[in-house]
Amino acid sequence: MTTATPRSVDAPERDGLTELTHIKEQVLHGPDPAATERQHAKGKLTARERIDLLLDPGSFHEVEPLRRHRATGFGLEHKRPYTDGVITGWGTVHGRTVFVYAHDFRIFGGALGEAHAAKIHKIMDMALSAGAPLVSLNDGAGARIQEGVTALAGYGGIFERNTRASGVIPQISVMLGPCAGGAAYSPALTDFVFMVRGTSQMFVTGPDVVQAVTGERITHDRLGGGDVHGGTSGVAHFVHDDEADCLEDVRHLLSLLPANNRELPPRTPCDDPKDRSGEALLDIVPTDPGRSYDIRAVIEEIADHGEYVEVHADWARNVVCALARLGGETVGVVANQPAVLAGVLDIHASEKAARFVQFCDAFNIPLVTLVDVPGFLPGIDQEHGGIIRHGAKLLYAYCNATVPRVSVVLRKAYGGAYIVMDSHSIGADLALAWPGNEIAVMGAEGAANVIFRREIQSAEDPETVREQKIKEYRAQLMHPYYAAERGLVDDVIDPRHTRGILVDALAMLREKHADLPSRKHGNPPQ
Known part of the structure; x- marks a missing residue:
């Protein structure tokens, strides 16, 4: 029997392994x-601890x-x-x-240079090619000044890839740290x-620049901290x-989302009975x-185990947007908030x-819309601020959506706001209503x-006649079955059965296929 002689490792290879270990x-x-x-x-973790x-x-x-x-130059050749x-x-x-990519603030303050940007470009390209989500852990001081315009070009490459991946992954x-100047546009x-x-903090121009230009003195947090962007600007969701809590919630959010736009959201076994009371x-x-x-109490009653993830919880609180599961399926919920x-x-x-x-439409997430809306907010500020243009954004989004769409009128739905909140006329697959619903051009008093x-x-x-006419209008045009009689509501349902009806409706619509007209892209209102 011949015994194999172990392959020897020469000294240079051993030295190479030692050097590699040291470098790693x-x-x-x-x-x-x-x-x-x-x-x-x-109070901050390192990039690797975050990963x-x-x-x-x-x-x-x-x-x-x-x-x-x-x-080379400006001191970088030695670092x-x-x-x-x-x-x-x-x-x-x-x-x-x-x-994932994570800025390491310990090195150049996380500032972006040519090589830094090239690494981000590469991982973004890999994520898009693999069809998998991309998470950026941001903690950087902006562009690396010593590298000049090449750093700015690096940001351009990131923005271009963000846009190309939008709606795909x-x-x-x-x-998790500062994000100033042009760097703030990638998260946006x-x-x-x-x-x-x-x-x-996030801001395009920092407190020093703001003070120099406007004379206003403000702290970093008050200018661009979490509560500012979560409740005032709407930049933060x-x-x-x-x-630790933040990253755990990122993990939970990812569990609700598909890997890319070619997949359906992940399904989970559901032990919450669809027909529970x-x-x-x-x-x-x-x-x-x-x-x-509080409409959130309604969402809790409908969702699996009462669990949901509210998006933009502190901004524009008169509407609630949330991701939840119904029968183990991820759904997007849009609901008017009567409490605000x-x-x-x-x-x-x-x-x-x-x-x-x-x-939700980009990533194949069905939409459930809970309607209790008195109309659009009147006022000079709203009109001059472009309520027509901004309201049209919501109308466009619903009309353009091809995912399964079910709307439920809980109580009232007046005027143009009723149409915009995914009514039958703009393409809802199923439009349901609770008894006692009022669907009309406006409230009985105003009409x-x-x-x-x-x-x-x-x-x-006059007051007696006015009350009489209000009752007359309500009885003839606002009774709960008026819209159902005209096919604008598919069914008036018992509120107690809402969860089960929604679960069955979404199961029926799971294989829905809808084609949009052939076009490069639409031109939504801005």
Whole structure:
């Protein structure tokens, strides 16, 4: 018997392995331990710690960890750390592939240069080719000034790829530090933006520039912090108190989304009976159309186990947009919120709902619309601010959507706002209503004042005549079955059965196929 002789490893190869080990240690721990301490002292995690929280344990595969810049001059020739300040690669979230890049603030403050940008471009291209979501963990100081215009060109490449990937793969931006100047436009091009209070800020021009130009003094947080963008500007969809909770919610959001626009959202086994009692709905929604209530309580009663993810919870609160599951299927819910401004549609609410509808349609997520709307918000500010243009955005989004669409009128639906909230006339697959619904051009009081104005004014007892005409109008044109009799509502349903009816309707529509006219793209109102 011949015994195989073990292959010897010569000295140069052993030396090469030793050098590789040394280099990989630098890559993993960074060039300066003090920089890690400074990052932690700010209450911030390092880029690798963030990736570890986002991805499943042990699943991360890094791309180009040994990349270094080639710039010379302005002091950079003496500082050429590995990774060049950004960590790129892929891993899994709940077992599904996700691509990620994370700015490493410990290296050049996370500033973007030519090599840094090239790494991001590469991982974005890989995500698009693989058809998998892309998550960016942002913590950078903007363009690397020492590299001049090449840094700006790097941002251009990112923006172009953000746009090309839009509606093809989910793109999520997680703001975990500063993001200033042109860098802020990449998150704005993505589907969802997460921010962390106290540590993340976004602005095009910082406090110093604002003060120099306008004379106003303002802090970084008050100018572009999480609460500002979550509640005032609408730039941020989710705002969290710490990084760990933020990244856990990113993981949960990804679990609800398909990998790309060619797939349906992931289905999960559902042990929440579709026909469970919805008795609470009778108490949640008052029959008096003038009384307010919280629409989120209705969503909780309908959704699997009462769970949902609200998008833009603190911005344009008169409309609620949420992702939930019904019978184990991901659905997008758009609902008027009577607890805020009586649930009217205004500029911000229209814009918020329109973009959410477009996202759901792009990624094959069925839409459920819960309607309780008194109309569009009147006022000079609204008209001059372009309520016509912004309201048309929501109308366009619904009309353009080809996913399964089911609407339910819970109480009232007046005027143009009724049409816009996914009525039958703009393409809803099923339009349902609860008993007691009022679908009309306007409320009975306003209608009577217009139609019978002269008769009321000339009457001996105007108030009595007015009340009589209100009752007459309501009885003839606003009774709960008026729209159903004319085929504008497919059925009037028992509120307690809403969940089961929606689950069955969406199952029926699961294989829906709808073609849009052949065109390069539409021209939606801006």
